[in-house]
Amino acid sequence: MTLRAELTLTRGSFELSVSLSVPEGGVLAVLGPNGAGKSTVLSCLAGLVRAERAHVRLGGRVLDGDGVRVPAHERGVGLLAQNALLFPHLSVLDNVAFSPRSRGASKAEAREVARRWLDEVDAREFADRSPAELSGGQAQRVGLARALAGEPGLLLLDEPLAALDVDAAPAVRGVLRRVLRESGRKLATVLVTHDPLDALTLADHVAVLAEGRIVEQGPAREVLAAPRTVFTARLAGVNLVPGTATRTGSGAVVRTASGQSFHGVPARDLADGDAAVAVFNPGAVAVHPHDAEVAGSPRNVVNAVVTAVEPHGPVVRLRTREGISADLTPASVADLALEPGTPVRLAVKAAVVAVHAAPEPARGPDPAIGW
Ligand SMILES: Nc1ncnc2c1ncn2[C@@H]1O[C@H](COP(=O)(O)OP(=O)(O)OP(=O)(O)O)[C@@H](O)[C@H]1O
Numbered sequence: 001m002t003l004r005a006e007l008t009l010t011r012g013s014f015e016l017s018v019s020l021s022v023p024e025g026g027v028l029a030v031l032g033p034n035g036a037g038k039s040t041v042l043s044c045l046a047g048l049v050r051a052e053r054a055h056v057r058l059g060g061r062v063l064d065g066d067g068v069r070v071p072a073h074e075r076g077v078g079l080l081a082q083n084a085l086l087f088p089h090l091s092v093l094d095n096v097a098f099s100p101r102s103r104g105a106s107k108a109e110a111r112e113v114a115r116r117w118l119d120e121v122d123a124r125e126f127a128d129r130s131p132a133e134l135s136g137g138q139a140q141r142v143g144l145a146r147a148l149a150g151e152p153g154l155l156l157l158d159e160p161l162a163a164l165d166v167d168a169a170p171a172v173r174g175v176l177r178r179v180l181r182e183s184g185r186k187l188a189t190v191l192v193t194h195d196p197l198d199a200l201t202l203a204d205h206v207a208v209l210a211e212g213r214i215v216e217q218g219p220a221r222e223v224l225a226a227p228r229t230v231f232t233a234r235l236a237g238v239n240l241v242p243g244t245a246t247r248t249g250s251g252a253v254v255r256t257a258s259g260q261s262f263h264g265v266p267a268r269d270l271a272d273g274d275a276a277v278a279v280f281n282p283g284a285v286a287v288h289p290h291d292a293e294v295a296g297s298p299r300n301v302v303n304a305v306v307t308a309v310e311p312h313g314p315v316v317r318l319r320t321r322e323g324i325s326a327d328l329t330p331a332s333v334a335d336l337a338l339e340p341g342t343p344v345r346l347a348v349k350a351a352v353v354a355v356h357a358a359p360e361p362a363r364g365p366d367p368a369i370g371w
Helices: 038-046 092-102 107-120 136-149 169-182 196-202 220-225 230-236 330-335
Strands: 003-011 014-022 027-031 053-058 061-065 077-080 154-158 188-192 205-210 213-219 239-248 251-255 261-266 275-280 286-289 299-312 315-320 325-328 343-349 354-357
Touching: 003 038, 014 027, 014 038, 014 188, 014 205, 014 213, 027 038, 027 196, 027 230, 038 053, 038 077, 038 154, 038 188, 077 136, 092 107, 092 136, 107 136, 136 169, 169 196, 188 196, 196 220, 196 230, 205 220, 205 230, 213 220, 220 230, 230 239, 239 261, 251 275, 251 354, 261 275, 261 299, 286 325, 315 330, 315 343, 325 330
Parallel strands: 027 188, 027 205, 077 154, 154 188, 261 354
Antiparallel strands: 003 014, 003 053, 053 061, 205 213, 239 251, 239 275, 251 261, 275 354, 286 343, 299 315, 299 343, 315 325
């Protein structure tokens, strides 16, 4: 079923105003910093929190608005949060059978449905266990089966992998991915996550929420490959320099508030005077001694001071006071004797800097924000 929702709510100084749409079979990942309003959006959709102004339509049915407010248990919404919150006194099978049973199925029918869903999430073998006998990952799989056994039109996933340790998360992510593809075809799914990997692997679209507003949205790969806000850039692990754009023939320059210029390759829709961001990968940043001459093809050169030297997978990520990050090999960190406080000269070729119009005046420390 297709979901369309418009929600407005004020809570103290926090204001939420969002408009979402998820087609049948679609998975929308909602990303955003702490306190952005992600859980509030899910709670409003689930009918657990009342928005001041709401219009929520699922398939042909109005859940909220036009004088209607369908209570939570009648919405046809499945919910899985960080913890599955299974009923401790029921077996795994009866936890999953609970939804069909409360929709009027006989005990035998409900258990049959439950067995089918436990098969779907590879948890049939746990049917007779009590929830206390499950690991975190097993409990999340059972929680997913329980959410789907009620045949919801909308599935809400609130950081379903966040409480799992690094060994358990991949298996549950794999089950979610398969179940959303196969069984999720009639559903709209909204997934709240902090993890770009979840967004890329589970969702087709993402919406980035900041301070109660959607600041970026679109196909997951496009948004994460070309982030326009500081938050999305951090998620995607790239450097992002906010400023104002000027077109220069086939190129573009982003000038920051402090007068620093970054040359790059403009997106097609970029216009002179636009609020813009220069985006580049930490792996594309070359690090030189602070007094080095940096020559060659058109480059952006920034004097910076190292603030952190951190292992980052097979490379070392250098963070600087100026906000730009660079990835280097451990050998070059040693050669350049890099440590917090070392002055360096960073260089990045214009050809690998993408310049995008920003949807809002870019926020964050000037001149650049990198991770
Ligand atoms: N029960 C509540 N009463 C009052 N304010 C609340 C309540 N719950 C949340 N808030 C506030 O509403 C805002 C949005 O919170 P919400 O939990 O939706 O954010 P979130 O994006 O889900 O954050 P997180 O990633 O930390 O879970 C925050 O400013 C928060 O302090």
